[in-house]
Amino acid sequence: MPLVEHLRELRNRLSKGILAIIVVSIVAAIYSEPIMTFFAETVPACNEGFQESDGGNCAIVSFNTITAPFTTTIRVSLTAGVIGASPVWLYQLWAFIAPGLHKSEKKYTYGFVATAVPLFAAGAYLAYIILPISLKVLLALTPTGSSNILSLEEVIDFTTRMVLVFGLAFELPLVLVMLNMTGVVTGRRMVGWWRGVVMGVFVFGAVVTPTTDPVGMLALAGPIVVLYFGAVGFSLINDRRRRRNNPDAELDDDEASDLDHTPESVGAVEPVSTVAALPEQADSNRTARVNGYDDVT
Numbered sequence: 001m002p003l004v005e006h007l008r009e010l011r012n013r014l015s016k017g018i019l020a021i022i023v024v025s026i027v028a029a030i031y032s033e034p035i036m037t038f039f040a041e042t043v044p045a046c047n048e049g050f051q052e053s054d055g056g057n058c059a060i061v062s063f064n065t066i067t068a069p070f071t072t073t074i075r076v077s078l079t080a081g082v083i084g085a086s087p088v089w090l091y092q093l094w095a096f097i098a099p100g101l102h103k104s105e106k107k108y109t110y111g112f113v114a115t116a117v118p119l120f121a122a123g124a125y126l127a128y129i130i131l132p133i134s135l136k137v138l139l140a141l142t143p144t145g146s147s148n149i150l151s152l153e154e155v156i157d158f159t160t161r162m163v164l165v166f167g168l169a170f171e172l173p174l175v176l177v178m179l180n181m182t183g184v185v186t187g188r189r190m191v192g193w194w195r196g197v198v199m200g201v202f203v204f205g206a207v208v209t210p211t212t213d214p215v216g217m218l219a220l221a222g223p224i225v226v227l228y229f230g231a232v233g234f235s236l237i238n239d240r241r242r243r244r245n246n247p248d249a250e251l252d253d254d255e256a257s258d259l260d261h262t263p264e265s266v267g268a269v270e271p272v273s274t275v276a277a278l279p280e281q282a283d284s285n286r287t288a289r290v291n292g293y294d295d296v297t
Contacts, residue, residue: 013096017089025081032073035080039156042131044139059139059148061155072153079160108181115174123170123223127162130219134162137215165208169224173231180235183242187235194232198225 001009028035046058063069098106142148179185190197205221 010096013092017085017092020085020088021078021081023081024084025077028080028084029073029077032076035076036072036152036156039076039159040152042128042135042159043150043155044132044136059135059150061150061152063153064151068151068153072156075153076156108178112174112178116171119170119174119227120167123166123168124163126219126223127166128159130166130215131159131162133215134209162209166220169204169208169220170227172224173227176228176231177234180231180238185235187232187237187239190232190235194229197228201225201228 040061043061044058046060063072094109101109139148176185176190180187180190201224202217202221205217205224209217209220
């Protein structure tokens with residue numbers, strides 16, 4: 001298609017995706033209270049009858065400003081709309097890109113999406129499990145006689161960041177597998193990286209997790225390390241398969257392949273008939289030879 005047709009197609013796809021997000025966001029706004037309650041469940045709430053927390057036992061979730069209920073509701077609704085409408089806008093994005101892909105590229109894309117979604121969901125679910133433990137560790141530092149009053153907006157922001165960090169971090173092994181499938185990185189090279197990768201994963205877990213306790217860091221770094229070694233094992237098996245099908249598959253573009261220089265037997269010499277090139281040699285009746293040659297020169 002010409003450029004104008006591509007732009008028109010992109011506009012139509014974006015319009016359908018945005019419309020789906022708006023519709024789901026409106027539905028989420030109607031049920032915003034249960035959604036906000038779901039996010040606030042990660043905070044250890046005080047028992048009924050207590051108006052304030054004492055020390056690090058519990059916390060009270062509240063709104064700190066007049067406009068906080070409205071802005072929090074809008075934010076929660078839009079977040080739920082983007083997540084709930086993700087099948088629609090992801091399909092629209094795929095429908096725009098798919099016509100330009102080859103069959104092999106589509107096959108890799110299907111495998112990538114089919115693996116990326118469960119990995120992200122597993123990371124998000126793990127983050128939601130770890131959140132109450134992390135919050136209890138942080139609230140335990142509150143001195144006796146002090147109260148913990150948390151803003152619901154901050155709680156939602158905290159929970160969202162944890163879910164996104166855990167979900168995206170779980171995609172790292174999948175990226176390494178895709179790089180190996182395309183021939184960019186070999187499994188042997190990944191094995192050589194394992195010390196630096198393990199160290200980097202733990203540093204990454206300590207930096208990106210919003211909590212300062214070791215629970216969140218270990219909960220994030222541990223599964224990633226396991227998934228990394230799983231990606232290494234898959235890459236080694238894939239490299240072995242690639243070498244079996246093509247011994248030169250892992251060579252760089254400017255690297256020479258191994259050549260077999262072992263001499264082989266020539267065998268018996270076969271007689272080769274020659275064609276006369278000179279007029280004198282073209283005479284079939286000429287039999288005279290000079291110094292053993294039939295060339296008159």
